[in-house]
Amino acid sequence: MTQTYNVAVVGATGLVGEAILELLEERDFPVGDLFPLASAESAGKPVYFKGRSFKVGVLADFDFAQVQIALFSAGSDVAAEYAPRAVEAGCVVIDNSACFRNEPEVPLVVPEVNPERVHEHCGIIANPNCSTIQMLVALAPIYRSVGIRRINVSTYQAVSGAGRKAVEELARQTALLLNARDIDNQLFAKQMAFNVLPQIDSMDDSGYSGEELKMVWETRKILEDDEIGVTPTCVRVPVFFGHSEAVHIETRDQISALEVRELLEQSPGIEVIDEPEGGGWATAVTEAAGKDAVFVSRIREDITCDNGINLWIVSDNVRKGAALNAVQIAELLVRNGV
Numbered sequence: 001m002t003q004t005y006n007v008a009v010v011g012a013t014g015l016v017g018e019a020i021l022e023l024l025e026e027r028d029f030p031v032g033d034l035f036p037l038a039s040a041e042s043a044g045k046p047v048y049f050k051g052r053s054f055k056v057g058v059l060a061d062f063d064f065a066q067v068q069i070a071l072f073s074a075g076s077d078v079a080a081e082y083a084p085r086a087v088e089a090g091c092v093v094i095d096n097s098a099c100f101r102n103e104p105e106v107p108l109v110v111p112e113v114n115p116e117r118v119h120e121h122c123g124i125i126a127n128p129n130c131s132t133i134q135m136l137v138a139l140a141p142i143y144r145s146v147g148i149r150r151i152n153v154s155t156y157q158a159v160s161g162a163g164r165k166a167v168e169e170l171a172r173q174t175a176l177l178l179n180a181r182d183i184d185n186q187l188f189a190k191q192m193a194f195n196v197l198p199q200i201d202s203m204d205d206s207g208y209s210g211e212e213l214k215m216v217w218e219t220r221k222i223l224e225d226d227e228i229g230v231t232p233t234c235v236r237v238p239v240f241f242g243h244s245e246a247v248h249i250e251t252r253d254q255i256s257a258l259e260v261r262e263l264l265e266q267s268p269g270i271e272v273i274d275e276p277e278g279g280g281w282a283t284a285v286t287e288a289a290g291k292d293a294v295f296v297s298r299i300r301e302d303i304t305c306d307n308g309i310n311l312w313i314v315s316d317n318v319r320k321g322a323a324l325n326a327v328q329i330a331e332l333l334v335r336n337g338v
Contacts (some may be wrong), residue, residue, distance in 0.1 A: 272299070
């Protein structure tokens with residue numbers, strides 16, 4: 001008989017929480033008892049798993065001694081308060097927020113990149129930022145082969161990265177504008193529909209945003225390379241699901257575009273769509289949304305740099321960039337009996 005594990009999903013009514021439940025079912029994760037949890041405002045709402053309806057419980061009232069694994073997707077404030085309680089009760093926490101990512105003793109894990117770090121946890125394992133995840137799934141095979149000296153990345157990030165209310169705001173603004181009606185901005189600093197916003201998170205004195213700085217230090221922590229240069233520009237675009245990235249790298253040793261393509265085609269979690277014809281590339285909407293893979297296109301040599309390679313990388317930010325990465329981490333734990 002297959003061993004099962006009791007699982008709590010914290011933030012079960014959010015976009016990521018819903019995706020986690022879907023993936024646990026799709027991937028036949030060995031769930032014994034399931035405990036969907038959220039704030040008191042969401043308590044009692046139904047969620048569905050394997051043909052059954054579950055009422056969402058109140059996080060504040062939950063005894064984590066009932067579960068072996070807790071998947072958190074409820075923000076840093078919630079994680080800071082409740083993740084330590086879960087660990088104290090004997091539970092392993094996989095957290096999607098930024099709360100613990102920079103803690104030295106907390107592994108920051110992308111299963112395709114550094115799966116061995118999972119088993120070094122002290123009760124908490126952190127999921128990286130969604131933009132970092134898809135970039136490093138694509139770049140790690142190149143890094144392992146020839147090294148990377150520098151990464152210059154521009155992201156084009158879907159509004160779902162800011163949660164359900166952001167998705168609703170884009171939909172509302174789009175409908176209003178198409179009907180020649182005025183809009184207001186509730187979540188975004190400026191109009192989101194039919195626009196591009198070159199800031200995600202607050203800026204610091206350097207002029208970089210919090211989202212950009214996450215990509216810098218998360219990349220260094222995951223690759224265990226403090227010398228790698230990372231210069232990001234993170235942009236919000238009027239797309240519902242799926243982040244896109246234009247990535248320019250300078251490798252330590254020379255590698256051709258053909259060699260990169262062959263390397264990525266053999267790497268787990270990656271699908272290469274790169275044909276020299278109209279539409280021979282992946283987009284967030286037509287390929288990535290709702291899919292598990294990281295898609296790589298436009299692989300070419302940088303004509304300004306001897307060791308330069310350019311890539312276009314897209315992935316579903318809610319699915320692979322959050323939920324799937326967390327479930328894959330849970331799968332790694334299960335293989336070793338948690």
